[in-house]
Amino acid sequence: MKVIFLSNAGSIHTIQWVTYLADLGIDVQVISQQPIGESFPAHIPVHILPFKGFLGYFLNTIPLRKLLKELKPDVLNVHYASGYGTTARLTNFHPYVLSVWGSDVFEFPLRSSLHKYLLKKNLAAADTIASTSIAMRNQTQQFLAAGRPISITPFGVDFSKFSRKQISKGHQSSVTVGTVKTLKHVYGIDILIHALAKVYNLLQQQNSKLAEKIKFRIVGGGEDLLKLQQLAENLGIEHIITFVGRVEHDAVPQELAKLDIYVALSRQESFGVAVLEAQAMGLPVVVSNVGGLPEVVKHDETGYIVETENPDQAAEMIIKLVLDQQLRDEFAMNAEHFARQNFSWEACAQQMQKVYQDTLVSFKKRV
Structure with a gap:
C-alpha cells in the first residue's frame, strides 16, 4: 500500500506516524508546506509545496494535484481539517482520510460563520474522517451529517524513549x-x-x-x-x-x-x-x-x-x-x-493501517 501524508513535516506527530507506518511495510511519503524537522527519518521521502502560509492552502492545489498524479498513492492522509483539509478538497483526489487534530475543530469554526462553513465543506468532502480521541470525535460530529462515522486513531508513545527504565533519577531529597x-x-x-x-x-x-x-x-x-x-x-x-x-x-x-x-x-x-x-x-x-x-x-x-x-x-x-x-x-x-x-505506537499505527484498508475497500465499492 502506498500512502501520502499531506501534513506538517516539522510536527513530531507527523514524524511519529510516518515512522511507525513505514515499519509496517507501508510505502509512505510526505507532502508539506513546512520544512522537515530535525528528527525526520531520512528514509522517508518529503515533497515541499511551493506556496506558504494561509494563501498556500489555496495556491498549492495545482502543485499538489501534479504531485499526486506522479506519485499515484492508494490513499491520501490529510492532517488538519482547516488548512490542509482545504487544499485536499480543492485538489479533489480520492480516496483520502482526513485526520482532525484539535484546534481545527475546537477553535477554527468559532472564528466566524465563514470558518464554520469552510470546515463543514472540508469534512464533507473526505472519504473517511479520523480523530485521536472520543472527545474530539464528539466535537467534530456537530459539523457533519447525522450518523456519519468517525474512526478513532490515537497518538501513541515511543517506549524506547519514554520509559523510567531508560533514565535513572538517582537519589532525590526533594x-x-x-x-x-x-x-x-x-x-x-x-x-x-x-x-x-x-x-x-x-x-x-x-x-x-x-x-x-x-x-x-x-x-x-x-x-x-x-x-x-x-x-x-x-x-x-x-x-x-x-x-x-x-x-x-x-x-x-x-x-x-x-x-x-x-x-x-x-x-x-x-x-x-x-x-x-x-x-x-x-x-x-x-x-x-x-x-x-x-x-x-x-x-x-x-x-x-x-x-x-x-x-x-x-x-x-x-x-x-x-x-x-x-x-x-x-x-x-x-x-x-x-x-x-x-497506547503503543505499533498498535496505533496498525489501527491507522486498518482505516486505510477500510477506506480503500469502501471507495472501490462506490466507483
Missing part, C-alpha cells in the same frame, strides 16, 4: 511537581501556578520541613511566559519555581525524569499525548476533566482527574501525592502499565 506544555492560555498554566501556590502555602502550615523540599518546574515556551513569571512572583513562589523554556521533543524524557508528579490543567485538550508520555515515564498525574484527558488517565489508579478551572481541587490532589510516597509509587507503576497496554 519532591518536584511540574508540567511540559506550551505556555498558552488554553493549556491552563496560570491555573497550575495558582494550584502550586496553594500547595506550597498549605505545606508550610501542615509540614514545614517538606515545604522546604518542594520544587516546581514548568517546561515549555510560549507567548504567556512573562505573564506567568509575574504571576509566580505575585503569589510568592518565584523562589521555588523554575521556568525551563522550550525544549526539543527528544529532550522531553530527560525533563520528565526530573519530576515526581506531572500536572496538566488544560482548559481544552484534544487528546493528551503529553500526559501519556508522563505516565509511560512512571509519573502519577493530575489532570483537568476536559477534552481527551479523561480518556488517557484512570482516576484514582494512575492519577487524579479534577474539575477544570479549580486550582483548589488540583492542589488537594497534588498534596495527597506529595505527602504519600507509597501512593506515588503505586500510581507510578499503574501509570506505566496503563500506557504500555493501551
Whole structure:
C-alpha cells in the first residue's frame, strides 16, 4: 500500500506516524508546506509545496494535484481539517482520510460563520474522517451529517524513549511537581501556578520541613511566559519555581525524569499525548476533566482527574501525592502499565493501517 501524508513535516506527530507506518511495510511519503524537522527519518521521502502560509492552502492545489498524479498513492492522509483539509478538497483526489487534530475543530469554526462553513465543506468532502480521541470525535460530529462515522486513531508513545527504565533519577531529597506544555492560555498554566501556590502555602502550615523540599518546574515556551513569571512572583513562589523554556521533543524524557508528579490543567485538550508520555515515564498525574484527558488517565489508579478551572481541587490532589510516597509509587507503576497496554505506537499505527484498508475497500465499492 502506498500512502501520502499531506501534513506538517516539522510536527513530531507527523514524524511519529510516518515512522511507525513505514515499519509496517507501508510505502509512505510526505507532502508539506513546512520544512522537515530535525528528527525526520531520512528514509522517508518529503515533497515541499511551493506556496506558504494561509494563501498556500489555496495556491498549492495545482502543485499538489501534479504531485499526486506522479506519485499515484492508494490513499491520501490529510492532517488538519482547516488548512490542509482545504487544499485536499480543492485538489479533489480520492480516496483520502482526513485526520482532525484539535484546534481545527475546537477553535477554527468559532472564528466566524465563514470558518464554520469552510470546515463543514472540508469534512464533507473526505472519504473517511479520523480523530485521536472520543472527545474530539464528539466535537467534530456537530459539523457533519447525522450518523456519519468517525474512526478513532490515537497518538501513541515511543517506549524506547519514554520509559523510567531508560533514565535513572538517582537519589532525590526533594519532591518536584511540574508540567511540559506550551505556555498558552488554553493549556491552563496560570491555573497550575495558582494550584502550586496553594500547595506550597498549605505545606508550610501542615509540614514545614517538606515545604522546604518542594520544587516546581514548568517546561515549555510560549507567548504567556512573562505573564506567568509575574504571576509566580505575585503569589510568592518565584523562589521555588523554575521556568525551563522550550525544549526539543527528544529532550522531553530527560525533563520528565526530573519530576515526581506531572500536572496538566488544560482548559481544552484534544487528546493528551503529553500526559501519556508522563505516565509511560512512571509519573502519577493530575489532570483537568476536559477534552481527551479523561480518556488517557484512570482516576484514582494512575492519577487524579479534577474539575477544570479549580486550582483548589488540583492542589488537594497534588498534596495527597506529595505527602504519600507509597501512593506515588503505586500510581507510578499503574501509570506505566496503563500506557504500555493501551497506547503503543505499533498498535496505533496498525489501527491507522486498518482505516486505510477500510477506506480503500469502501471507495472501490462506490466507483
